Amino acid sequence: MSTSVPASAPAPAAPSPKQKNGVGLASLIVGAVAVVFAIIPIISFIAWLPALAAIVLGIVGLVLKNRVRGFAWAGLALGVVAWIIAIVVSAVSLFGVAGAVSESIENATVAPITPVEESSGDGAAAEAAPVAGGNLVYEVTSDAATVSNVTYLTADSTGSSTKQDVDVAAPWKTEFAVDDAGMFDFSVFSLVAQADETATSVSCKITFNGEVISEQTSTGQFAVVTCSGSTQ
Known part of the structure; x- marks a missing residue:
């Protein structure tokens, strides 16, 4: 009488390593540029463009499957921070220039x-000399x-x-x-x-x-x- 040996269960497959996230890295780089632009007056008025790009790239990097998400999270955060800083710096610049101009006009x-003294001659009415x-x-x-x-x-x-x-x-x-x-x-x-x-x-x-x-x-x-x- 023969006995059957049950087949051993297959070993679980090892999870594949996560791939690099190029989109997340791009988000981080653009976000850093946006922060630099945001803290500079005048240039802060256009800093929202790279800030928005960093936010979009960060979101895309987060939804990609089997990718490292660290850079994407960092780029997204920098984009949001740059957006806020750009608004604050632009507002301060506008109020500063407007206030200075207003103050200069008010002060x-x-x-x-001073009018030129009239001079008379031969009884004729004197005429004021024109201002130079x-x-x-x-x-x-x-x-x-x-x-x-x-x-x-x-x-x-x-x-x-x-x-x-x-x-x-x-x-x-x-x-x-x-x-x-x-x-x-x-x-x-x-x-x-x-x-x-x-x-x-x-x-x-x-x-x-x-x-x-x-x-x-x-x-x-x-x-x-x-x-x-x-x-x-």
Whole structure:
């Protein structure tokens, strides 16, 4: 009489090792770039683009099967953090520049031009001499090679105008003639500049007909300096 030996159960297959996650690595790299962009004023306004890309790549890296997910988690987290930092830095930059311009306009001393004394002759009514125009000079200096942005304003009896230059070489200077008609009542001048990330100081100066009517200096990275004044 023969006996049958039961067949042994097959050994469980060893789990295959997880493969590398290229998408997760890409998410980590893009997320790191997004964080760097987010902390820099001006560039922070576009930092949401790489931040969004890092978030999308991180999610894709997490759903891939049998892949290492560490890089994907890190890239996703960096994308979210960069997005938040970009919003905060952009808001602070906007409020800082807007506040500086508003403060310079509010604090500007508007004084009428001293009228020329009348002179009479032969009993005829004297006529006031016309107010002469002048040469207006705006200047910005910094210990860095460039200035992040320069915003300057002119306002007189004929109207006002504002212009902004971005990432200009230091020192920066512009000058133009102020018309006689534009100075009939008053003229107000304002200059606002922001230092870049490599600067420790930034200065501004407004000169009218060779006379300095305002000169200020601010120190620190991304410092904002404001000069304002009016014709006397």
